[in-house]
Amino acid sequence: MSTPASDRDNIVCEARQVWTVFDDNVVHQNLNLQVHSGQIVALVGGSGSGKTTLLRHIVGLTVPTRGEIFLFGENLHEVDRLKQQRLMNRLGMLFQQGALFSALSVYDNIAFPLRELKQFDEETICRLVMHKLSLVELEPKHGLLLPAQLSGGMIKRVGLARALALEPELLVLDEPTAGLDPDRSKKFVELIKQLKHTLGLTVLFVTHDLDTLAQMADRVAVLADKQIVADCALSELGAVDHPFVNNFFHDISTRMERAQ
């Protein structure tokens, strides 16, 4: 590997020679990806290119057919159960639909991972939940609501607060702005950027929305032809010679000009 040793230390997650095969359908073919600490990395690609599948591999929901996924330098599926649980506590995931526990109130949703840790008393948990609510700019009274009573934007915020409950290093977002109107989506992106700054997060996200991408990403990993065909800063995408990337860069650069 050509990566220098100092650089290797701050790799948060890594996919090494990953193959994913569903029946006869090859989704990933010898795919490699590294996410370094402190970056906001966007994973982009056409519909059905296997973005969400890769994301699910990284957070340990599924296992690739071949190859390995490393999270904080460890292979999730090779460590024992306790270690696995503690490793997973170091990442927070925001699902596309929020995936809030519908039987629990907002407060209990956010308190859930804290209670599972069995290290805090209720008073401390309460303070921490209130802190997470204020981080995502919700008010204490929202804690009493049930997920069914929330609007789309609030569901995302609560999902984010729950993902942040254990102070993770890596935040994984699946379509963070899907289903939000442009104004809300812009605010949500700003919130994530601000949180990334204050909490020192590494963020990996999948999106279809070019505006979100242009506003948020430091780096872009483009998934096409079953592989990562480009992994660089947004502005450097123009130098990559690949039909999907060229097309994509054209769309995004007009947006970035408009934004400036």
Add this chain to the structure above:
Amino acid sequence: MAAASFHIELDQQGRPHIRLHGQWSLRSLENDFAALKTSLAPYFSDPFTSWDLQQVEQLDTAAAAVLWAGWGAKIDNRINLTDEQRKVFDMLGRLDTSIRVRKQPDLMGPLASLGKTTFEFIAHLRDFMQLLGLLFMEIFYVLRRPREFPLREFSANIYKSGVTALPISALLGFMIGIALGYLMSKQLRAFGADIFIVNILGLGIIRELGPMLMAVLVAGRSGSAMTAQIGVMRVTEEIDALTTMGISRILRVVLPKVLGLTFVAPLLVLWTSAWSLLGGAMSANIELGISFRFFFEYLPTVVQPVNLTLSLIKGLLFGFVVTLIACHFGLRVKPNTESLSMSTTSSVVTAITAVILIDAQFAILTRGIGI
């Protein structure tokens, strides 16, 4: 990364001075804040202890909240912090945690909950009557426009709740028939009244057990499935999608289920009763030496055929009630998992209770017929 740790020094007057080291955060995997809190507990309560957090590499809000709670929710000059850490504690102090304060237990609580239950029961009854009314309106509508009849759904329901229930209802009926037949044979032989086993089994199974077994089976098997299905359709807004297409949800969702099961229920009763009788006859054959041929030739002479009619009417009624209750609870599911599980349970329990109550009524009303 070093795990969170602390170091205790005593000054000249013997007062402890505690220096915290390492990563006071959840990111360091070895940290256990419950243990740290326990070992620090004696110093938290000691007013002469001074604290130094200058050497802490990283302090996150979780660790800060534990320390904050330990210090009694205040920062004073015994605690030496960096500016960064002071900001974290100030922020924690400003948070409004009053939301956790729960209401005092209410003396009128039981009375209030009784009232609530009563109102809820009335609401259920009202909704159920409304559903029944709507269903009959749809039936009259379909009678006038037979082309609108949801034939595909109707036949799908016959298959799902009727045909696929055949093996299990046969097995259940047969087994219960054997058990009943065996017990009765033992008792009747003691009185030398062997022959009466045909009367008792015939009347008991055809008039009571067959319809009851079928109703319990259908409530548990198809009723719960219907409630869950309609419930999920409500959660995923499929029911609303139907309505926006101008399709009546009663006509397309409730009606085929109710008519399908009501149609197939009497047939299931016949099927279940037949297998029960076969099981009973087998027991009688083994225990009392009554031949199958004799059993089934003697049966129509001691059990009047009107009992079969009663049994089929019961089957119709039970099938109708079970499905209607299942649909009623399905349509009341709220979009969360708890409500879905509660509605499904209530659906099965209510259906079985209702069937037993109706059966008792039926037994009283038809006491002069066929016996």
